[in-house]
Amino acid sequence: MKKLIFLLFLFSSSVFAADAIYTPWNNNLAIRGYDTVAYFTQNVAIKGKKAHSTTWQDATWRFSSSENLALFKADPEKYAPQYGGYCAYAVANNSLASIEPEQFTIFNGKLYLNYNADVQQKWLAKRDAFIELADKKWPKILND
Numbered sequence: 210m211k212k213l214i215f216l217l218f219l220f221s222s223s224v225f226a227a228d229a230i231y232t233p234w235n236n237n238l239a240i241r242g243y244d245t246v247a248y249f250t251q252n253v254a255i256k257g258k259k260a261h262s263t264t265w266q267d268a269t270w271r272f273s274s275s276e277n278l279a280l281f282k283a284d285p286e287k288y289a290p291q292y293g294g295y296c297a298y299a300v301a302n303n304s305l306a307s308i309e310p311e312q313f314t315i316f317n318g319k320l321y322l323n324y325n326a327d328v329q330q331k332w333l334a335k336r337d338a339f340i341e342l343a344d345k346k347w348p349k350i351l352n353d
Contacts, residue, residue, distance in 0.1 A: 229351050230268040231294040231307065239268040240322070243310035245288045246277035248320050254311045265289075290320040292347045297321040298332040300347055301339040316340070 230239050239245070247255040257271025261278045264270070265285045272278040281288050290313075292300045297314075299306035312323040316336065323329035332339055 229293045229348070230266045230289075231305075232268050233307070237267075237269045239266075239270045240290060240294055240308070241310050242271045244273040244277055245270065245290065245320065246280050247273055248313055248315060249288060250277070250280075252315065254313060287318075288320070290322050292321075292343055293351075294322055296324040296328065297343055298323055298328045298339060300350060301332075301343040303346055303350060303353070305350065 232238055233241065236242075242257050244255045244257040247253060255273045257273055257277075259271065261272040261275055262269055263272075263278060263282060265281075266289075270281060270285075272281060291297060294308065296306040296308050306324045306328075308322040309325050310322070312326055312329040314321045314323075314329070314333065314336070321332070321336075321340075323332050
């Protein structure tokens, strides 16, 4: 029972933080350990390495190279995913959901992540409208 209460505390404290970055309940990895800079520089989802990691916004960020780590450290807001790394479609629909790192979109210099391939297709079909909705709901949704 103590373990369950502890896990609920960990989950709730990360979800309701002012600048919450989505991390799975069982670790503190942003974007499930994928290299956020690689989305921008290579347009591909690449797993980061433990050797190239940093902490930002109370989450651990991993990178595939020291160059990508340096780029992130120089301007983390530029490379951080929108809506704290939660599924952009879910936020637009007034909900919070995890993501699959391979389901991403770079649009207007911003990274958007989605729950799965089916959700991403829905997201892409009305991307502009969903961004407008999600922008109005973020970050207020964290406290709803």
